[in-house]
């Protein structure tokens with residue numbers, strides 16, 4: 001069954017405060033909307049993701065979704081149900097998962113649980129049992145509500161697309177709060193599958209704080225190493241750690257031949273398990289001839305963050321007899337920190353000679369070794 005995910009992100013996020021509509025605010029360094037989309041897009045059963053946004057949110061959405069294919073953004077409406085309706089008329093497929101952008105952490109197992117019943121049911125929704133006493137209240141507590149058989153209904157909610165569309169067409173009640181309400185009113189059968197606490201909706205500032213804490217608790221330390229060598233060739237100056245260092249001889253090779261940035265790029269990619277510099281920036285690709293290596297290291301840092309990572313520390317050793325590195329160390333720390341978007345205190349640059357031994361000892365080139373320590377979300 002071809003399944004499209006429809007993410008509704010056209011709300012104003014008034015209860016969350018914070019200026020920006022909450023779906024565009026960062027959670028663990030990544031916009032909440034991007035997290036919600038990636039969680040669904042990465043599931044093998046989902047072939048397409050479409051996103052419904054609020055009027056005037058085009059630029060924010062494009063920025064948050066940079067590099068992710070979500071087709072044309074759909075404009076939503078005043079209420080959540082209006083946004084869902086707008087989305088329903090813009091998508092195709094046999095099955096649909098309607099999901100709140102405000103629920104950024106969807107475990108893949110929930111999607112498995114939702115799609116399985118669609119063979120027999122017209123819809124399925126994730127639910128959680130209620131563990132607290134329920135009561136009516138104004139400024140004081142009124143009568144308790146029997147919680148037997150009561151559940152909290154989360155999203156994503158899965159439906160056969162044609163069935164949900166016709167349910168919305170026949171809906172004549174007040175604004176529904178979710179799709180199961182519309183589906184049930186149209187007589188559709190909706191399976192209740194086990195939800196997940198990770199799917200809790202982010203509604204208030206406190207929810208943001210809790211989500212940040214939860215993300216931090218899921219980070220595990222990872223280490224990557226990088227090594228690079230470039231031979232002397234041609235005339236100087238040379239680029240080392242993003243700094244132009246005056247030298248009679250230049251360095252030959254890939255891009256601007258900055259061994260320091262190349263080693264750091266590889267260390268970051270290694271820590272995140274994302275291949276190496278040659279894979280991302282092949283030397284055979286003429287676009288990188290003479291390119292500034294800032295580009296590579298910044299790309300690696302962006303990939304680490306996009307995979308839910310935080311860069312903790314970089315340590316790099318430059319191995320050469322010439323030029324003298326000492327006078328440029330601080331400038332290199334500053335340049336590397338700026339390229340990675342972290343503090344200078346998180347960068348260490350050291351240098352050593354090989355006491356005249358080997359190719360560096362023979363003044364044939366420069367080598368650099370780097371170690372990157374990051375913390376990354378466990379599920380990746």
Ligand SMILES: Nc1ccn([C@@H]2O[C@H](COP(=O)(O)OP(=O)(O)OP(=O)(O)O)[C@@H](O)[C@H]2O)c(=O)n1
Pocket residue numbers: 008009010011012013014015016022023052076077078079080081082083084099100101102103201202203
């Ligand atoms: N007109 C609307 C209202 C809400 N939503 C989306 O529906 C989801 C659940 O809504 P809610 O948490 O209530 O978000 P907001 O409406 O943005 O929040 P608030 O009520 O605090 O303004 C969110 O992903 C929200 O962006 C939508 O697409 N269109």
Ligand SMILES: C[C@](O)(CO)[C@H](O)COP(=O)(O)O
Pocket residue numbers: 080100153154155177178179201
């Ligand atoms: C769709 C929903 O998230 C299911 O629990 C919920 O009904 C949305 O309610 P809201 O008032 O629009 O936040």
